[in-house]
Amino acid sequence: MLISMTSTPPAPTNDTRDRILDAAERLFVENGFDGTSMRMITGAANANLAAINYHFGGKDALVQEVFRRRLAALNARRLDELDRLEAEAAGAPLKPSRIVEAFFGTALELAADTEHGGRTFMRLLARTYNEPNAFVRQFLAEEYAEVMDRFLGALFRALPEVPRAEILWRFHFMIGAMAFAIAGLGGLSELMEVGPQDEDPARLLPRLMSFLLGGLRAPLPDSGLQG
Amino acid sequence: MLISMTSTPPAPTNDTRDRILDAAERLFVENGFDGTSMRMITGAANANLAAINYHFGGKDALVQEVFRRRLAALNARRLDELDRLEAEAAGAPLKPSRIVEAFFGTALELAADTEHGGRTFMRLLARTYNEPNAFVRQFLAEEYAEVMDRFLGALFRALPEVPRAEILWRFHFMIGAMAFAIAGLGGLSELMEVGPQDEDPARLLPRLMSFLLGGLRAPLPDSGLQG
């Protein structure tokens, strides 16, 4: 597929393609991957059933593309933020709170965007963290490898006195807290059907950040090593 | 349900029934509900395909029974612990750390049991928190209603100076942290493929507890209300 170099608009913007991606994103959040059929997707997208195989090659490839088009941008922003912090610090160790903000703030910002589907996508992403679907997890692991490396490294340097295993676990806990909070953003977790929830993610950010930093700074548990 | 006091063994223990439940539990963790077919389950359980419909009435009813048989016990233990704490306190407000321990400690204890499938079940439960499957969430909400009510009430009384919305959110965060940690217990989250993880949940409990309590006690975020 050669594209003329002369004057073609840079984004051919296949209408059907995007409608399918948007519909899939939304339906995946509501019904899961296996619970969403291609007929549901193409139906919601006002497209023909065969369009998915034509544009993406198959259902699995569509799932990957749903993640790829947004996750790449999110993780690039995360790395940019970290680059900026490290440049400002000029070699000095970073404040842990800044590192945490760079990672989770960007995610919550995206989750706050209800106009362009950022919220929907973040709900899907959060939901997928706990999804066993083999090849999706594989895909996520690859997509996250660099970001994890960079942020964990930064935390290790920022907290040299804390055992690395401890930092690893706490980063793990933080991701879980965020994922659960975001996953429940639309129709907040039926687990606690307590009164009218305030769902404004603008207020969620400071709330979550206080909690995460409190957890990160908590006193270390007794090492458990016979003493 | 009256049980003869004389000598009937209390559990008739239908062999096939239990084999199906165990196989389903394991396969649901690995493949999700929609990703696990009845043929996979009965195959793994060495049972006939029709056995599920015979013993449970259908796939949905099987899913419910997989949860019911274990979740009822877990939540009963949680309420017992809380009862015990409140009886000991004799009217005085409880220490928040004790409340948190009663809720999450019981869960991690179950997750530590690899002999009788407690670990498998807790992984399934954690995974299911983020699962959209309509009727499963409905079922979980009902099964959790009382426990949530009691524990949130206890936390409200233990932390009268903290806005209830804040406590609610933080309890939410805590559940997320625990769920993510437990869900990754077998084959720890591919998200961070960092070295040989130490997966001993006996060490997970103090680690998680430190983090949760640190988060719970963190300074409140700026209210966000204009100033």
Place this chain on the structure above:
DNA sequence: GTATGATTCAAACAAACGTTTGAAACATGC
């Protein structure tokens, strides 16, 4: 116009799904 490539469409494909059926096998009490 005509030709070329990209996209859409209705229809069909085999495979897998949850469920139902009716007969066989088993257990248990008389």
Place this chain on the structure above:
DNA sequence: GCATGTTTCAAACGTTTGTTTGAATCATAC
């Protein structure tokens, strides 16, 4: 022995699944 109720089994049911096909439609360039 027979009778009764429970459990297992192979086979089939009608749907729904993801994918493929070949012709129709659209756009663009010549």
